[in-house]
Amino acid sequence: MTVSTAHVATLIAGREARLDAALLERARAVLPGAGAPRWLAEAVAADIPFEAGAPADPRACAASLREALATPIDVVVQPAAGRRKKLFLADMDSTMIEQECIDELADYVGLKAHVAAITERAMRGDIAFEPALRERVALLEGLPVSVVEEVMRERIRLTPGARRLVATMRAHGTHTCLVSGGFTLFTDRVAAMIGFDEVRANTLTVVDGHKLGGTVAEPIFGRDGKRAALIELRQEFGVAKEETMAVGDGANDLDMIAEAGLGVAYRAKPKVAEAAAARIDHGDLTALLYVQGYGCEEFVES
Numbered sequence: 266m267t268v269s270t271a272h273v274a275t276l277i278a279g280r281e282a283r284l285d286a287a288l289l290e291r292a293r294a295v296l297p298g299a300g301a302p303r304w305l306a307e308a309v310a311a312d313i314p315f316e317a318g319a320p321a322d323p324r325a326c327a328a329s330l331r332e333a334l335a336t337p338i339d340v341v342v343q344p345a346a347g348r349r350k351k352l353f354l355a356d357m358d359s360t361m362i363e364q365e366c367i368d369e370l371a372d373y374v375g376l377k378a379h380v381a382a383i384t385e386r387a388m389r390g391d392i393a394f395e396p397a398l399r400e401r402v403a404l405l406e407g408l409p410v411s412v413v414e415e416v417m418r419e420r421i422r423l424t425p426g427a428r429r430l431v432a433t434m435r436a437h438g439t440h441t442c443l444v445s446g447g448f449t450l451f452t453d454r455v456a457a458m459i460g461f462d463e464v465r466a467n468t469l470t471v472v473d474g475h476k477l478g479g480t481v482a483e484p485i486f487g488r489d490g491k492r493a494a495l496i497e498l499r500q501e502f503g504v505a506k507e508e509t510m511a512v513g514d515g516a517n518d519l520d521m522i523a524e525a526g527l528g529v530a531y532r533a534k535p536k537v538a539e540a541a542a543a544r545i546d547h548g549d550l551t552a553l554l555y556v557q558g559y560g561c562e563e564f565v566e567s
Contacts, residue, residue, distance in 0.1 A: 272317040273348070274330060277310045277339040277555050279547030284308050288334060295333045296326070306561035310552075314345060324542060341543040341556045343527060348558045352504045353434050354495050354521060356513035357445035357452055357466075359388075360531050361427050361459060361550070366451045367401055369416045376404050389534045390516030394446060394487045399480070402469065406479025410471055413450045421451070423459060426550030428567035431460045433554055436565040440502055444491045446517050448481075460567050465494045492520035512553060513537065529553060 274296060278284045289311055293299040298316035305311055317326065323342040330340040358365045371380035380401050387397040431441050443456045445466040452466040467486045470478035484490075491513075499509055511518070511525035514533040522528030522541050530541035531550070538544045545552045554564065 271345060272315055272323070272326075272342060273345040273558075274313045274315060274326070275305075275310065275341045275343075275556050275558075276313070276330075276334075277341075277545070277548040277552045278308065279337055279339070279549075282337045282547065284311055284338065288336065288338070289313065291333055292330055292340075295330055305555045305559065309561070310548075310555040312558065317342075327543075337547045339545050339548050339552055341529075341545075343543070343556075347507050347526070348556070349437065350434070350510040350526065350557060351439055351508040352495075352498055352502060352510070353431075353439050353441045354444050354491070354498070354509070354511045354525070355441070355461075356491075356515070356518050356521075357443055357455055358447050359514045360512060360518075361424055361443065362455055363422045363424050364420060366416065366421065366447050367398075367405075369420045370405055370408065370412065371401070373408055373412050373416075374404060380404060388515030388517070390519070390536050394517045395485045398446065398467070398485055398487070402477075402481045403479045405469075405477045408477045410450070410475050410477060417451065417454055421455070423455075424550050426548075426552070427459050429564050430550045430553055432565040432567040433559060433563065435460065435462070440498065440504075442494065442498060444486075444494050444521065446485070446487045446491075465490065488517040488520050491518060492524050495521050495524050510553070510557075527556070529556070 289302045292313055296315035300314040303312045327340045327342040355361050365384050368377055368381040368384055371377045383397050383401055386392045387394050435441055441461045443452055443461040443464045445452045447466055448469045449466045452464045456464045468482040470480045472478040507526040509526045511521045512529040512531050514531050519540055528541045530538040530544040
């Protein structure tokens with residue numbers, strides 16, 4: 266009997282776990298009409314094709330698999346067709362980098378804990394993003410712009426897999442855009458480090474050529490802007506919605522994630538993880554390559 270490959274479940278192990286044949290068989294037992302697994306990376310990631318039937322609920326299926334596996338392994342379920350995307354948008358703070366840049370800047374004026382608490386509430390969706398950003402930026406007034414270089418050098422770290430993810434997707438013809446509610450003083454540098462094609466972000470005012478003015482240029486680029494950027498780029502490059510991917514972790518990523526062909530919550534706040542079509546809680550950013558069906562032998566080093 267020929268097994269339909271209408272859907273595929275991708276299992277990805279983080280550093281604290283390991284995929285093996287027993288786990289794959291446990292997953293296959295949950296999936297209707299499951300086919301033979303295909304390793305994408307030995308002990309790290311594998312695809313299991315299956316016939317989901319109609320209607321299919323990929324998120325519910327993925328949740329059932331996670332429950333059955335009962336181990337720190339990410340599971341993404343999606344239609345098998347069209348997995349490789351042609352347009353990729355990614356959030357920066359706590360997604361492509363491990364930090365929140367505004368929180369690190371606030372440390373230089375002794376307000377990191379206060380600002381970080383506001384950031385957390387905004388990213389959880391408990392307060393509106395725009396007024397929260399204005400409030401935090403006002404606290405940075407007078408801070409030397411030169412501090413940005415020190416923050417970048419001493420504190421900002423790329424999320425593991427970031428360069429490999431973008432380099433591999435670009436090598437296969439994907440247009441990549443870094444979209445951030447943060448600031449161009451950081452996003453331009455981070456985008457260059459990772460290899461993004463372009464950037465959309467906010468601009469901080471600078472006075473006397475060397476001090477932060479405590480305001481951000483209007484209109485603020487946030488939740489609406491990220492979604493609009495996805496739609497604009499989709500139209501510019503003639504890409505179908507199903508050919509797009511977006512990834513983020515906070516509430517201002519929700520509309521972009523919902524608008525993408527595959528929206529991914531990466532180590533995200535609860536509201537985002539619950540809403541996204543796919544979630545990655547354990548793997549690094551190369552998980553987004555496995556989700557597209559790339560094997561590790563296809564990865565490109567930047």
